Amino acid sequence: MNPYNYLYVSAILFTIGAVGVVVRRNAIVVFMCVELMLNAANLSFVTFSRINGTLDGQVVAFFTMVVAACEVVVGLAIIVTIYRSRRSASIDDASLLKR
Amino acid sequence: MTTSTSLVYLIALPLFGATILLLAGRRADKWGHLLATALSASSFGVGLYQLSQMLSRPTEERAVGQKLFSWINVGTFNVDAGLLLDQLSICFILLITGVGTLIHIYSISYMSHDQNRRRFFAYLNLFIAAMLLLVLGDSYLNLYVGWEGVGLASYLLIGFWNQKPAYATASKKAFVMNRIGDMGLSFAIMIAFATLGTVSFSGVEEASHTASKAALTAIGVMLLVAATGKSAQFPLQAWLGDAMAGPTPVSALIHAATMVTAGVYLIIRSNFIFDAAPTAQLLVVIVGAITLLFGAFIGTAKDDIKKALAASTMSQIGYMILGAGLGPAGYAFAIMHLLTHGFFKAGMFLGAGSVMHGMNDQVDMRRYGALRKFMPITFITFGLGYLAIIGVPPFAGFYSKDLIIETAFNAGGIKGILLGSTALLGAAITAFYMTRVMVLTFTSKARWEENQHPHESPILMWLPMAILAIGSVTTGFLFTRGDALANWLNPVFGEHGEEHGTEHLFEPIVVSGMALVAVAIGVAIAIVKYQLAEVDSVAPQDVSIFTRIARKDLMQDSFNEAVFMRPGQALTALLVKGDESVVDGAVRGVGRTALGAGAALRKTQTGFARSYAALILIGAVALLAGIWVVTQ
Numbered sequence: 001m002n003p004y005n006y007l008y009v010s011a012i013l014f015t016i017g018a019v020g021v022v023v024r025r026n027a028i029v030v031f032m033c034v035e036l037m038l039n040a041a042n043l044s045f046v047t048f049s050r051i052n053g054t055l056d057g058q059v060v061a062f063f064t065m066v067v068a069a070c071e072v073v074v075g076l077a078i079i080v081t082i083y084r085s086r087r088s089a090s091i092d093d094a095s096l097l098k099r
Numbered sequence: 100m101t102t103s104t105s106l107v108y109l110i111a112l113p114l115f116g117a118t119i120l121l122l123a124g125r126r127a128d129k130w131g132h133l134l135a136t137a138l139s140a141s142s143f144g145v146g147l148y149q150l151s152q153m154l155s156r157p158t159e160e161r162a163v164g165q166k167l168f169s170w171i172n173v174g175t176f177n178v179d180a181g182l183l184l185d186q187l188s189i190c191f192i193l194l195i196t197g198v199g200t201l202i203h204i205y206s207i208s209y210m211s212h213d214q215n216r217r218r219f220f221a222y223l224n225l226f227i228a229a230m231l232l233l234v235l236g237d238s239y240l241n242l243y244v245g246w247e248g249v250g251l252a253s254y255l256l257i258g259f260w261n262q263k264p265a266y267a268t269a270s271k272k273a274f275v276m277n278r279i280g281d282m283g284l285s286f287a288i289m290i291a292f293a294t295l296g297t298v299s300f301s302g303v304e305e306a307s308h309t310a311s312k313a314a315l316t317a318i319g320v321m322l323l324v325a326a327t328g329k330s331a332q333f334p335l336q337a338w339l340g341d342a343m344a345g346p347t348p349v350s351a352l353i354h355a356a357t358m359v360t361a362g363v364y365l366i367i368r369s370n371f372i373f374d375a376a377p378t379a380q381l382l383v384v385i386v387g388a389i390t391l392l393f394g395a396f397i398g399t400a401k402d403d404i405k406k407a408l409a410a411s412t413m414s415q416i417g418y419m420i421l422g423a424g425l426g427p428a429g430y431a432f433a434i435m436h437l438l439t440h441g442f443f444k445a446g447m448f449l450g451a452g453s454v455m456h457g458m459n460d461q462v463d464m465r466r467y468g469a470l471r472k473f474m475p476i477t478f479i480t481f482g483l484g485y486l487a488i489i490g491v492p493p494f495a496g497f498y499s500k501d502l503i504i505e506t507a508f509n510a511g512g513i514k515g516i517l518l519g520s521t522a523l524l525g526a527a528i529t530a531f532y533m534t535r536v537m538v539l540t541f542t543s544k545a546r547w548e549e550n551q552h553p554h555e556s557p558i559l560m561w562l563p564m565a566i567l568a569i570g571s572v573t574t575g576f577l578f579t580r581g582d583a584l585a586n587w588l589n590p591v592f593g594e595h596g597e598e599h600g601t602e603h604l605f606e607p608i609v610v611s612g613m614a615l616v617a618v619a620i621g622v623a624i625a626i627v628k629y630q631l632a633e634v635d636s637v638a639p640q641d642v643s644i645f646t647r648i649a650r651k652d653l654m655q656d657s658f659n660e661a662v663f664m665r666p667g668q669a670l671t672a673l674l675v676k677g678d679e680s681v682v683d684g685a686v687r688g689v690g691r692t693a694l695g696a697g698a699a700l701r702k703t704q705t706g707f708a709r710s711y712a713a714l715i716l717i718g719a720v721a722l723l724a725g726i727w728v729v730t731q
Contacts, residue, residue: 018716021709021712022709022712022713023709025709030708030709091708092707094708095705095706095708
């Protein structure tokens with residue numbers, strides 16, 4: 001199978017994620033979209049690894065997964081805290097820092 | 100040069116008095132005036148001692164110096180604070196401390212009702228100290244310190260009654276106009292240092308033999324500017340009339356006898372510069388000639404007795420400056436006129452003070468009249484001064500003024516005739532306005548206001564007047580006896596001293612004759628106009644344009660206002676506007692730009708995470724697109 005098809009899938013996933021981050025208000029959904037973008041990137045890394053026949057891309061994919069896991073831990077904690085204090089998970093409501 | 104250790108006491112004594120009186124405050128009210136008078140008198144005593152020491156030495160060793168301390172020591176610029184007492188300064192020392200002491204005595208009584216009498220005496224002592232420093236300094240820089248000191252004392256004393264705004268303004272005016280002159284002196288010092296490398300009198304004298312004529316002319320002109328400021332000469336003469344706001348003893352001491360003659364001293368002390376710079380010397384003569392007529396014209400129209408005397412002072416100093424500008428021939432005569440003038444003018448001012456004392460501080464001569472009967476001593480002393488100033492032989496002014504007129508005629512060519520005629524005309528006008536003062540005050544019919552009880556002043560006031568009157572009678576005769584003063588001063592004027600009297604336009608007796616005729620004409624006109632005719636007790640308004648102009652001091656204030664003050668104000672306004680729009684504008688513009696940029700950029704900070712994310716996305720896409728375009 002042509003490995004370039006994986007790259008197309010990766011591009012589609014990334015676009016979906018990016019659009020989701022920009023258009024959705026719910027913090028959880030935005031968060032999931034961020035994960036989608038990270039995984040799209042991972043897919044690209046693995047694909048390039050495969051195309052080039054080296055393991056570098058696969059190693060980086062592991063790093064990305066670790067970072068994503070950390071990010072989920074911290075990010076979800078923040079979202080939960082915001083929800084507790086404001087009874088809302090809308091990121092448009094959490095715009096107080098500009099003042 | 101011989102050194103002396105006692106010169107410093109001349110200055111230290113009155114300076115000590117001023118310090119004590121100013122620091123002790125009200126505690127010194129009871130005895131302050133006595134201390135000040137005693138210190139001034141002891142300074143006079145030191146002066147007499149110095150004179151006796153000087154007389155005991157041979158002519159060439161008469162000058163003595165004293166180095167006080169090393170003042171400025173920077174690279175090639177070395178100035179010691181040093182004093183120099185020679186035949187010229189001793190004349191001034193005795194005049195300043197002698198007349199000064201008499202005026203201290205007079206002021207004890209004159210100022211007895213003033214609750215600030217102690218402060219007055221402190222300033223008087225300060226003035227004496229500063230004036231002595233001025234004439235004792237052995238370099239232009241030391242002289243400058245005294246020069247500024249007398250300016251300060253003059254300012255403080257003119258504005259002594261500064262609770263009256265007009266008086267405070269008068270003192271400010273005197274100060275500001277003096278500053279212009281002081282600037283001339285500081286320029287002269289700077290030029291002297293830049294071109295000759297020294298500022299001491301002996302150093303400059305030595306360097307003047309080899310220095311360029313342009314430099315000497317520049318120094319001379321700047322010194323003349325200084326002299327016009329301090330001595331109220333044209334064109335910086337306008338402050339003297341207003342300076343009469345000060346108490347009368349101040350007018351007598353500072354604005355008649357001593358401080359205003361400092362300019363004459365400066366020019367004569369710098370004789371080596373003016374001898375080597377004929378252009379500057381010619382300017383001196385012109386200034387003197389203009390001022391002697393200028394002051395005389397103002398004097399004819401003044402009804403305020405003190406202002407009439409002030410105008411006369413201006414005119415008489417014009418004679419001195421004229422004499423000083425005539426070169427070696429005139430130096431001694433200028434000093435002689437300065438000394439005799441110190442006596443008779445101080446005496447007349449004290450007389451005027453005595454009249455004011457008896458007339459409830461009335462100064463308008465049109466409100467005087469017939470005071471001869473009520474103030475016989477004042478009348479006699481004032482009268483002797485009057486005879487001296489108009490130049491009736493054998494009174495002092497006859498000798499000194501006559502010699503200046505004679506020297507002016509002998510200046511040679513058309514210049515001599517012009518200067519001589521000017522001086523002669525000045526003598527006639529002087530006779531006219533002084534007779535007018537005399538007649539209006541003492542001999543014409545009484546024109547007093549209600550409730551006037553003229554009375555003679557106490558002995559503390561008339562005694563100094565009497566002593567000064569004796570001086571006005573005798574000094575001229577004494578100074579000219581065998582050319583005593585001229586011979587005494589000649590060593591100061593170096594090798595030039597012997598040159599005078601080479602050519603004669605008129606014989607001395609002819610000049611004296613012409614001067615006496617001029618004086619007689621002036622006196623006669625004044626007597627006809629004021630003694631024989633009725634005098635209005637209020638100044639008439641339907642007078643000729645000349646009288647009007649003379650009453651307004653020949654428009655000196657209007658001129659200064661139109662030519663200097665208004666354009667100066669306009670310039671200041673322009674500069675303020677320039678400062679506000681250009682300098683402040685630039686500063687504010689920077690701030691405003693930063694603020695505007697901030698306000699514009701702040702709009703992008705919405706606080707919405709999604710818009711930030713969108714911006715990042717757009718940026719990344721744009722970046723990638725850019726890379727793609729470039730690499731294609």
